[in-house]
Amino acid sequence: MKRLIVDMDDVIADATGQFISLYERDFGIRVLRESLNHLEEAILRYVIEPGFFRKMTPNENSQEVLERLNQKYALFIVSAAMEFPLSLSEKQDWLREHFPFLTWKQIVFCGSKSIVHGDYMIDDLPHNLETFNGEKFIYTAPHNLQFDQFQRLNNWNEVAGQFL
């Protein structure tokens, strides 16, 4: 089986949507998804708020497609979660709820993704893809539209089309 490495935030989990909701809660303004760069400092502070990672919505179709990918690939969920210590248990609980077919053996929490290797990686952040030894796919998010050096997957239907 080929090894497929899939990111969490803004790939299977709608982190951008979570930022938008919290920003609206605090400032009464609903930011357009297309105009959101989630790396802006004003927004990044939300990730240290308890519940941020636990309450994210799975991205559309990610559950069904990932369950099918899990039959065909050695699937690993790799999240650069170590920067936010509180996120680890939230992310574990979130995965158990929304992706119950995954086992603990398939989960990796790290700081730098340069440590993992495999055949394919799907990630929204160019710096995670850059150090990867296999084939690289960027999953579209508002903050990565300007990067064109990777194969692009715009949604989970496209992931299915590529890998199933």
Add this chain to the structure above:
Amino acid sequence: MKRLIVDMDDVIADATGQFISLYERDFGIRVLRESLNHLEEAILRYVIEPGFFRKMTPNENSQEVLERLNQKYALFIVSAAMEFPLSLSEKQDWLREHFPFLTWKQIVFCGSKSIVHGDYMIDDLPHNLETFNGEKFIYTAPHNLQFDQFQRLNNWNEVAGQFL
């Protein structure tokens, strides 16, 4: 810099000593270190006890040697911690206390270590070493004395001799 991957339990942390202490607390018998196979079921139940990972003693000289290794290698601490969900925060806190020179970028919690790659791995469990792509070193523990297919490091002075 060459990448060096170091395990936690029974490599930098004295998990075996922790098993011995808890067994003595419960049964009044101090088991000889040499006769302990920490994979026995009766002992394994201790790892789900809160505080088990937080209260371990660092192995002798591991702190000083690892701090020097951290200057010379791209050092990663990789722990197959995902099986015990409660261990993650305990392990983070433990590392921060005893190895404060490590950053969150150098920590990896996973289920299967087959996902990581690098130049050298030091681990006490043969199945972790078997899937590794680089040079493999077994760190001596009571449960691995019978394995002779790996280069062996008996203590942290020998680690220093090998890598510094």
